[in-house]
Amino acid sequence: MRDFAxxxxxxxxxxxxxxxxxxxxxMGWPVERVIDACxxxxxxxxVFWRREIGARAQEIGDRVRAAGMRxxxxxxxxxxxxxxxxxxxxxxxxxxxxxxxxxxxLTIVTGGTEPGTLGLEPSLDRLAERxxxxxDYAAGQGVALALEPLNPMFGGNRTVLFTLRDAxxxxxxxxxxxxxxxxxxxxxxxxxxxxxxxxxxxGRVLGYHLCDWxxxxxxxxxxxxxxxxxxxxxxxxxxxxxxxGYTGPCEVEVFSKHWWQRDPAEVLDVIVERFRTxx
Amino acid sequence: MRDFAxxxxxxxxxxxxxxxxxxxxxMGWPVERVIDACxxxxxxxxVFWRREIGARAQEIGDRVRAAGMRxxxxxxxxxxxxxxxxxxxxxxxxxxxxxxxxxxxLTIVTGGTEPGTLGLEPSLDRLAERxxxxxDYAAGQGVALALEPLNPMFGGNRTVLFTLRDAxxxxxxxxxxxxxxxxxxxxxxxxxxxxxxxxxxxGRVLGYHLCDWxxxxxxxxxxxxxxxxxxxxxxxxxxxxxxxGYTGPCEVEVFSKHWWQRDPAEVLDVIVERFRTxx
Numbered sequence: 256m257r258d259f260a261x262x263x264x265x266x267x268x269x270x271x272x273x274x275x276x277x278x279x280x281x282m283g284w285p286v287e288r289v290i291d292a293c294x295x296x297x298x299x300x301x302v303f304w305r306r307e308i309g310a311r312a313q314e315i316g317d318r319v320r321a322a323g324m325r326x327x328x329x330x331x332x333x334x335x336x337x338x339x340x341x342x343x344x345x346x347x348x349x350x351x352x353x354x355x356x357x358x359x360x361l362t363i364v365t366g367g368t369e370p371g372t373l374g375l376e377p378s379l380d381r382l383a384e385r386x387x388x389x390x391d392y393a394a395g396q397g398v399a400l401a402l403e404p405l406n407p408m409f410g411g412n413r414t415v416l417f418t419l420r421d422a423x424x425x426x427x428x429x430x431x432x433x434x435x436x437x438x439x440x441x442x443x444x445x446x447x448x449x450x451x452x453x454x455x456x457x458g459r460v461l462g463y464h465l466c467d468w469x470x471x472x473x474x475x476x477x478x479x480x481x482x483x484x485x486x487x488x489x490x491x492x493x494x495x496x497x498x499x500g501y502t503g504p505c506e507v508e509v510f511s512k513h514w515w516q517r518d519p520a521e522v523l524d525v526i527v528e529r530f531r532t533x534x
Numbered sequence: 535m536r537d538f539a540x541x542x543x544x545x546x547x548x549x550x551x552x553x554x555x556x557x558x559x560x561m562g563w564p565v566e567r568v569i570d571a572c573x574x575x576x577x578x579x580x581v582f583w584r585r586e587i588g589a590r591a592q593e594i595g596d597r598v599r600a601a602g603m604r605x606x607x608x609x610x611x612x613x614x615x616x617x618x619x620x621x622x623x624x625x626x627x628x629x630x631x632x633x634x635x636x637x638x639x640l641t642i643v644t645g646g647t648e649p650g651t652l653g654l655e656p657s658l659d660r661l662a663e664r665x666x667x668x669x670d671y672a673a674g675q676g677v678a679l680a681l682e683p684l685n686p687m688f689g690g691n692r693t694v695l696f697t698l699r700d701a702x703x704x705x706x707x708x709x710x711x712x713x714x715x716x717x718x719x720x721x722x723x724x725x726x727x728x729x730x731x732x733x734x735x736x737g738r739v740l741g742y743h744l745c746d747w748x749x750x751x752x753x754x755x756x757x758x759x760x761x762x763x764x765x766x767x768x769x770x771x772x773x774x775x776x777x778x779g780y781t782g783p784c785e786v787e788v789f790s791k792h793w794w795q796r797d798p799a800e801v802l803d804v805i806v807e808r809f810r811t812x813x
Contacts, residue, residue, distance in 0.1 A: 338749070367765075368749060374767030375726060407724045408687030411749040411765055417724045445686045445696045447654060470617070470647060470690040475754060486646075486690055488653030 256490075256497050259505075260531045267300035267327045268293050269464065269508035273522060274515040275304050281515040286315055290322050292520060296527050300327035302506050305352060312355030320357070327360070327504040328401075328462060329353040334366025335385040336378045336415055346389055354396035360461045361393065362401050362437055367412040378415040383428045390431035401437040401461035402426065406445075408475050419443060419452045426459060438496055439464035439508065441479050444487035453499040460501040465489070465534055466509045477512045481525060483533035493534060505534065535769075535776050538784075538810055545809045546579035546606045547572050548743065548787035552801060553794040554583050560794040565594055569601050571799060575806050579606035579783050584631060591634030599636070606639065606783040607680075607741060608632040613645025614664040615657045615694055625668055633675035639740045640672065641680050641716055646691035657694040662707045669710035680740040681705065682716040685724075687754050698722060698731045705738060717775055718743035718787065720758050723766035732778040739780040743787045744768070744813055756791045760804060762812035772813060784813065 257265060268289070274281020276289055284292075286307055293301055301319055303326070308315060319326050332349045333341020353361040363386065369378045386400065393400050402422040405414040416422045422436045436459055443449050445468075453460070467485030472478050482489055493505070507526050514522055536544060547568070553560020555568055563571075565586055572580055580598055582605070587594060598605050611628045612620025632640040642665065648657045665679065672679050681701040684693040695701045701715045715738055722728050724747075732739070746764030751757050761768055772784070786805050793801055 373765055374770055375724070406687060407685050408751070408754065410724045411747055411751055417726075421726060445654070445689045447696075447700060468690055472687070472690055472754075475687065475751075486652055491653055 256494055257502070259534055263297040263527060263530060264299040265503070265505050266298050266527065266530045267302055267325075267504040267506040268298055268523070268526070269302040269330070269506045270304060270307060271330070272507055272509045272514065272526070273519045276307055282519050284519050287318060289519070290319055290324070292523055294322035294324055296523055298324060298527075300325035300504050300506075302326075302328040302330060302508075303356065303358075304330045305349060308352055308356065312352050316356040316358070325504070326356050326358045327506060329356055329358040329361050331362040331364050335363065336365050336369055336382050337367030337412060338370050339412070340366050343388070346385070347392060350389065350393045350396055350398055353398045358398070360399050360401050362403050362462065364403055364405065364413065365415050367410070368415060375415050379425065382415060383425055386425065386434065387429045387431065390429060390434050394431070394433045399433040399435060399461055401435055403437040403439060404442055406442045418446055419449060419456065423452065423456055423459070435459035435461035437462035437464060439466070440487050440489065440492055441466050441468060444468050444492060449492070450495040450498070453495045457500050460496060460499050462503065463493070463496050463501060463505050464508045465505050465530070466507065474512070477510050479509045479511050481509055481511075481514060482507070482529040489534050505530070535773055536781070538813055542576040542806060542809060543578040544782070544784050545577050545806065546581055546604075546783040546785040547577055547802070547805070548581040548609070548785045549583060549586060550609070551786055551788045551793065551805070552798045555586055561798050563798050566597060568798070569598055569603070571802055573601035573603055575802055577603060577806075579604035579785075581605075581607040581609060581785050582635065582637075583609045584628060587631055587635065591631050595635040595637070604783070605635050605637045606785060608635055608637040608640050610641040610643050614642065615644050615648055615661050616646030616691060617649050618691070619645050622667070625664070626671060629668065629672045629675055629677050632677045637677070639678050639680050641682050641741065643682055643684065643692065644694050646689070647694060654694050658704065661694060662704055665704065665713065666708045666710065669708060669713050673710070673712040678712040678714060678740055680714050680716040682718060682741075683721055685721045697725055698728060698735065702731065702735055702738070714738040714740035716741035716743060718745070719766050719768065719771055720745050720747060723747050723771065728771070729774040729777070732774045736779045739775060739778050741782065741785060742772070742775050742780060743785050744809070745786065745788045753791070756789050758788045758790050760788055760790075760793060761786070761808040768813050784809070
């Protein structure tokens with residue numbers, strides 16, 4: 256395993272951890288201030304959300320690189336299934352935005368169950384059809400697509416992929432070289448088949464997301480834990496992910512009303528300390 | 535598959551669906567009124583919670599049988615793992631209560647992660663140790679124990695079993711003839727490996743719990759759907775459960791602030807109609 260106590264170059268900030276930098280979510284720091292604060296603390300990269308980028312994709316990407324860091328990814332395509340699915344043009348625009356930023360990976364959260372259907376199969380068919388249709392375009396833009404399974408609490412309106420196995424099966428159906436999976440502690444920590452599935456995912460893990468699962472989770476969306484504050488076995492999870500050959504960024508993504516109320520400078524300090532010691 | 539359109543003898547009420555009959559949860563009907571209302575509508579059985587029974591186990595069991603129904607089970611042992619785990623005496627008392635009621639099955643919700651540990655293995659070791667210690671006593675009382683896996687949203691403080699596979703593995707470790715599993719729609723509807731796991735669970739399914747997963751689930755605990763109002767494929771799930779040889783009761787368990795506000799007589803009417811048509 257990589258030695259994070261000495262080397263924080265794999266550490267990336269997912270800006271959701273600071274409330275996406277937006278007023279009303281977190282303290283509303285401008286993107287430039289976030290970039291500088293991460294660079295000062297030795298972060299290796301940043302992952303943005305579309306809402307922060309607007310028409311400034313290339314400018315923001317260049318700013319990150321000028322600060323000596325990477326843009327490690329963009330969150331995320333519009334939903335591809337369910338009642339709130341985005342249009343083809345909207346999905347394509349998110350791919351273009353990732354390319355403009357210079358982000359190598361665009362995450363896919365699938366969206367929910369297709370209207371008028373029961374169970375998962377009709378929605379998975381629709382998902383596979385839409386991902387296949389966009390994977391080729393994304394490849395032409397130099398962007399890989401990462402299917403992210405979500406904790407089963409998010410079934411119905413947010414996802415139709417609940418395990419890494421579910422996500423890999425969609426990858427297998429499509430077979431595109433720029434399609435893989437993202438592994439997020441919050442979503443997978445409970446899955447005792449994860450290590451076995453990861454062994455089959457060799458070369459297809461495109462992201463690893465850090466947070467923790469709090470013993471008493473009070474809110475489905477906004478009560479993620481900072482690494483070390485919960486019950487997930489973070490070292491064992493990373494060992495399994497790295498065992499699948501993953502050597503990429505480890506992106507801290509903590510959606511939390513608690514952490515959003517704290518000074519972003521302090522939050523970033525805590526992240527670096529926890530990354531070095533408990534991840 | 536059994537024909538529920540014509541025969542409701544498999545239908546059981548889990549009293550949680552009426553707010554456990556208690557003031558402050560639901561409309562607070564006395565146990566006797568619930569029993570009579572179920573019998574009038576052709577329910578085959580009732581599953582109670584400990585808090586309703588007190589010292590009246592045998593009296594309530596006899597009342598159910600006098601009304602022509604079965605007591606199909608008791609919810610549940612105290613937690614066996616985690617910060618809120620019950621004592622050995624408390625677990626034994628819940629077994630005695632099930633025996634007193636004449637309930638053939640006592641459900642186990644495991645409790646959460648053991649204090650001071652990470653991941654699941656230390657908690658699963660503790661769980662297996664405690665279940666093994668009680669299974670023999672339960673057998674002597676004529677009570678079977680059903681391990682119920684919960685939706686992964688309940689990790690941390692409520693369960694260390696997240697899939698039917700997890701629960702079966704604990705059964706395999708212990709090997710007691712009166713130990714099996716309970717399958718609840720709310721907890722397992724999303725699991726695409728369920729049918730395959732059920733094929734290995736032949737003879738070990740001790741309960742099947744009906745509700746639905748709402749497309750927009752607003753609350754982790756108290757927003758379950760009535761059958762037919764959500765996105766779970768209830769007929770496919772029952773086909774898989776019956777494919778494992780299960781011919782026992784189908785117990786309606788809907789924890790829901792919405793349904794708890796409605797007249798219990800109306801709720802019971804809806805249950806019977808949905809049981810006949812969508813389950």
